[in-house]
Amino acid sequence: xxxxxxxxxxxxxxxxxxxxxxxxxxxxxxxxxxxxxxxxxxxxxxxxxxxxxxxxxxxxxxxxxxxxxxxxxxxxxxxxxxxxxxxxxxxxxxxxxxxxxxxxxxxxxxxxxxxxxxxxxxxxxxxxxxxxxxxxxxxxxxxxxxxxxxxxxxxxxxxxxxxxxxxxxxxxxxxxxxxxxxxxxxxxxxxxxxxxxxxxxxxxxxxxxxxxxxxxxxxxxxxxxxxxxxxxxxxxxxxxxxxxxxxxxxxxxxxxxxxxxxxxxxxxxxxxxxxxxxxxxx
DNA sequence: ACTATTTCCTGGATGC
DNA sequence: TGCATCCAGGAAATAG
Numbered sequence: 001x002x003x004x005x006x007x008x009x010x011x012x013x014x015x016x017x018x019x020x021x022x023x024x025x026x027x028x029x030x031x032x033x034x035x036x037x038x039x040x041x042x043x044x045x046x047x048x049x050x051x052x053x054x055x056x057x058x059x060x061x062x063x064x065x066x067x068x069x070x071x072x073x074x075x076x077x078x079x080x081x082x083x084x085x086x087x088x089x090x091x092x093x094x095x096x097x098x099x100x101x102x103x104x105x106x107x108x109x110x111x112x113x114x115x116x117x118x119x120x121x122x123x124x125x126x127x128x129x130x131x132x133x134x135x136x137x138x139x140x141x142x143x144x145x146x147x148x149x150x151x152x153x154x155x156x157x158x159x160x161x162x163x164x165x166x167x168x169x170x171x172x173x174x175x176x177x178x179x180x181x182x183x184x185x186x187x188x189x190x191x192x193x194x195x196x197x198x199x200x201x202x203x204x205x206x207x208x209x210x211x212x213x214x215x216x217x218x219x220x221x222x223x224x225x226x227x228x229x230x231x232x233x234x235x236x237x238x239x240x241x242x243x244x245x246x247x248x249x250x251x252x253x254x255x256x257x258x259x260x261x262x263x264x265x266x267x268x269x270x271x272x273x274x275x276x277x278x279x280x281x282x
Numbered sequence: 283a284c285t286a287t288t289t290c291c292t293g294g295a296t297g298c
Numbered sequence: 299t300g301c302a303t304c305c306a307g308g309a310a311a312t313a314g
Contacts, residue, residue: 001307059308093307094292109292128291130308165285174309182307270286272307 002091004179005222008056009241015054017099022050022117029111034126036134045085045135046114058178062141063087085137092130098123145178148215157208160200167203168196169270183228183250186275188215190249195281196274221246249275
C-alpha cells in the first residue's frame with residue numbers, strides 16, 4: 001500500500017525512466033472506475049505531450065506535461081503554442097505504473113497504456129481499482145494539506161489544535177497533512193510515545209513536537225530504504241523496499257515491543273488497524 | 283464546521 | 299478440493 005515514502009520512491013524511478021519521452025498515443029480500458037476525468041479528455045491531454053517532469057504530491061504522482069508543437073490550422077502553418085498540462089495518478093492500494101516493452105504480456109487489470117516515443121509503454125495496472133487517474137489541462141492540480149516533510153513544528157502543532165478526533169485519524173486526514181497513511185501514522189505515534197486513540201487536542205505541545213520529529217524521521221528513513229514492501233508493493237523497477245524490516249509496531253500484533261518486550265496491541269480506529277505498545281505509548 | 287460511518291473493489295487467507 | 303466468508307485500506311460520499 002503506497003504511502004508517501006513508497007510514492008516518492010516510485011516517482012523518482014519513473015522520473016529517471018520517462019522524463020523527456022513523448023506520449024504518442026493512449027489506450028484507456030475503462031470509462032469510469034479509475035478515471036476522474038473523462039477518458040476522451042484525458043487522451044486529448046496526454047497524446048503528443050512531452051513528459052517534462054515526474055514528481056510526488058502527497059500520495060499522488062504528478063506528470064508535468066509540455067504540449068509543445070501544436071498546429072494552428074487557420075494560417076496553414078505550424079505555430080508553437082506553449083501549453084502546460086498534468087497527468088495525476090493515485091495508486092490507491094494496489095495500483096502500479098510499469099514501464100515495459102510493447103511485447104511484454106499485458107497484466108490482468110491493466111486499465112491504461114501510454115505508448116512512448118522511445119518505443120516503450122507506460123502502463124497503469126490496478127486489480128482493486130482504488131487507484132485514480134486524472135488530467136488537468138487548464139487548472140493546475142492542487143492537492144490538499146501540507147507536505148509533512150516541509151511543515152515546521154509550530155504549524156504542525158497548530159494542525160491539531162481543538163480537534164477532538166483521535167490523533168491517528170488526524171494524521172490520516174489528507175486535508176491536514178498529505179501523504180501519511182496507516183503504516184507511518186502508527187510508526188510515528190510509537191516513536192513519539194502517543195497512543196493512537198488520544199484525542200488530538202489533549203496532546204501536550206511537547207508531545208506534538210516529538211510527533212513532528214518522529215514523523216519526519218520515519219518518512220526520511222523509509223524513503224532512504226525504498227519504502228515498505230507489505231502485500232505487493234514494488235518500485236518502478238519492480239524492486240521491493242526494505243523499510244518493512246524496520247517497522248516497530250505496524251503489522252506486529254502480539255509480537256514483542258522492540259524497546260520493552262511488551263506484546264504489541266492492535267485496535268481498530270475509524271475502520272483502520274492501529275498498532276501500538278501499551279507500555280511505551282500513553 | 284467537524285466528526286463518524288459507510289462504500290467502493292478483488293486477491294489471499296481462513297474455516298468447514 | 300471446493301465453496302463461502304472475512305479482511306486489507308485511501309478517499310469520497312453520506313449521515314449525524
